Amino acid sequence: MPSKLVAPSVIxxxxxxxVASRTRKAPKVPKDLIGKVSTQVxxxxxxxxxxxxxxxxWPDRLLLDTPTLDYLVRDAYRLSQTAVVAINEPNTTCYxxxxxxxxxxxxxxxxxxxxxxxFGEFMNQVMSYYKLQLLPMDAPALxxxxxxxxxxxxxxxxxxxxxxxxxxxxxxxxxxxxxxFEAYRSQGLKQLW
Numbered sequence: 001m002p003s004k005l006v007a008p009s010v011i012x013x014x015x016x017x018x019v020a021s022r023t024r025k026a027p028k029v030p031k032d033l034i035g036k037v038s039t040q041v042x043x044x045x046x047x048x049x050x051x052x053x054x055x056x057x058w059p060d061r062l063l064l065d066t067p068t069l070d071y072l073v074r075d076a077y078r079l080s081q082t083a084v085v086a087i088n089e090p091n092t093t094c095y096x097x098x099x100x101x102x103x104x105x106x107x108x109x110x111x112x113x114x115x116x117x118x119f120g121e122f123m124n125q126v127m128s129y130y131k132l133q134l135l136p137m138d139a140p141a142l143x144x145x146x147x148x149x150x151x152x153x154x155x156x157x158x159x160x161x162x163x164x165x166x167x168x169x170x171x172x173x174x175x176x177x178x179x180x181f182e183a184y185r186s187q188g189l190k191q192l193w
Contacts, residue, residue, distance in 0.1 A: 030073045030126045035114035037074065041107055042067045046179035052193045054082050058089045059190070061172035063135065065163055066100040068175045070113075073126055080193045083175050095135040096127065097166050099159040137162065141169040148187055164189050 045067060064072065064087075071078040072087070079087075087094055101123055107113035115122045127134060145165035164184040167174045173190040174181055181191050 028125070030122070030129050033115055033117050033122050033125060034074055035116050037070075037114065038112040041070070041112045045177060048177065048179045048193060049182055052080070052082055052191065054085065055192070058086055058092060059173040059192075060091055061093050061095065061170060062086055062192075063095045063097060063163060063167040063170075063172040063174050064100070064132070065097075065174060065176040065178060065181070066103045066159065067177055069096055069100050069126070070104070071177075072130060080177070082192055086173075086175060086192055094130070094132050095166075095170070095172060096132045097135045097159070097163050098137055099162045099166070103159045135166055135170065137166065138169070141166040144169045148184075160184075 068079070068083065076084070086092065104113060105119060108115070108119070117125075126132070141162070142165070145161055148161065148165065160178070160180050161184075163174065164181060164187065166172075167190075168184075168188055173192055175192050177193050181189060185191070
C-alpha cells in the first residue's frame with residue numbers, strides 16, 4: 001500500500017508481485033469505489049491567474065481542497081507535478097476538511113458524483129489509504145472566517161472561504177487548482193498547484 005500517493009509513473013510494489021504469490025484478495029483501492037462522475041462536476045473552478053512552482057522549502061502541513069482530493073483518488077494524472085511532490089513529502093501531514101466531504105456529498109445529491117458503497121465507508125477508505133487527517137471546522141477556523149475582510153467570490157463553491165479559514169487557522173498551505181482561492185492571498189493564504 002502506498003504511503004500517501006503513488007506518482008502516476010510509479011507502479012506499487014504489490015502490483016509487481018506474481019499473481020501466484022498472493023495468498024489473499026487484494027483490498028479495493030478507493031478509486032474502485034467510485035461510480036459514474038459527471039464531466040461537469042468541477043465546472044465552477046476558476047483558472048489560476050498565477051503559476052505555482054515548487055517552493056524552496058516544502059510546507060509541513062497541506063490542506064487538500066475538494067477537487068484535489070477527487071483527483072488524488074480518481075485520476076492522479078490530473079494533479080500538478082508540484083501537488084504530487086508536495087503530497088508525497090515524507091514529513092508533510094495532509095489534511096482534508098470536513099467541508100470537502102460535505103461538498104462531495106452535495107455533488108452526490110446533485111447526481112454529479114457517484115460511489116458504489118455508503119458514504120462513510122468511502123470516506124474511511126480514502127482517509128486510511130492515503131493517510132489523510134480529517135480537519136474539523138473548529139472555533140479557531142470559524143474565528144478566522146468571521147474576521148476575513150470583505151472577499152467577494154461569485155462562486156457556487158461555498159466551501160472556499162471555509163477552507164481558506166481552516167488552512168490559515170492551522171498554518172497549512174492549500175493545494176488547489178481553483179483560482180477562486182487567490183482572492184484569499186491578501187488574508188495570508190498560501191496556495192500551491
